[in-house]
Amino acid sequence: MKKLKIIYAGTPDFAVPALHALIQSEHQVVAVYTQPDRPSGRGRKVQFGPVKQVAVDAGIAVEQPSSLKDEDAQAVLANYQADVMVVAAYGLILPQRVLDMPTYGCLNIHGSLLPRWRGAAPIHRAIQAGDKETGVTIMQMAAGLDTGDMLLKVPCSITVEDTGQTIHDKLASDGADALLQVLKIIDTDELAPEVQDEALTSYAHKLEKSEAEIDWSQSAQQIDQTIRAFNPWPVAFTRFNGKPLRIFMSKVESRESAETYGTVIDERPEGISVVTGDGVVSFSRLQLPGKKAMDVKDFLNGRSLLDCKLPC
8 A cells, every 4th residue: 555645634523533543554644734723611721622632642743724725824735745635624725726736636524425415514414304324425625615526435324312423423433444445545446536416415504503492393303303413512402490401312202292382291210201393202311501411310300391381
């Protein structure tokens, strides 16, 4: 296998497994590009992002330009003389000049089976839409938004127990494995780029906190999918005693009820059951303001939602 000089560009946790895989491979990661450090947490202290921390620990050069449209930033990148640039949830636009710099161009690890979901939140939108399958795509980057040719796709089933977090973790790991497969054959005839069918695309809009409040008039299935998609962020919520009650896990029940939507009809250690616009959904993990997330069995110690009509 040809040893490649690689520039790696990524910022959040999703991009960490692939960077670890490259560091442990025969390839050479000559530089890591990541977004500038930003304040985070209650103390608003400036902290390293997940990808930067891995790079620093491995002794790899770190570059953090605020934009790659700047000529000086482009000159720095060109000086690394990379064979390929790998991008995973980086967060900055790569101009055409940058896309053309590496010998084999720029590869993207994308968290969906393209062309199904393009955009900022493909994992969450797949769950929210009720897709039974998603996956990861290694794509040859082009100037458009996730429009490049597909080099390798690895499918991943979505079960009724999956959340945004569980699918995120599966695809991050699958993406690392898929990347190494593509790099192994990048300069051979085995690589067969596939053009995306524009008629099959959907846009995965960025998640907003304003979407997170549960509309109990929706169906049980739609509410359940949204709750699981929005775990761990922005976390779906309803209102209890006028304050947000965050809900992390749920499932659709097989029974029906004649009560109006939003009515709590049952509560037990396994879950609290709520009537929706179509069917019944129960949730099993929640969080009160100022408290840690807890299972329903702990919430019910001294509290009750029975006969409440949410939001209340």
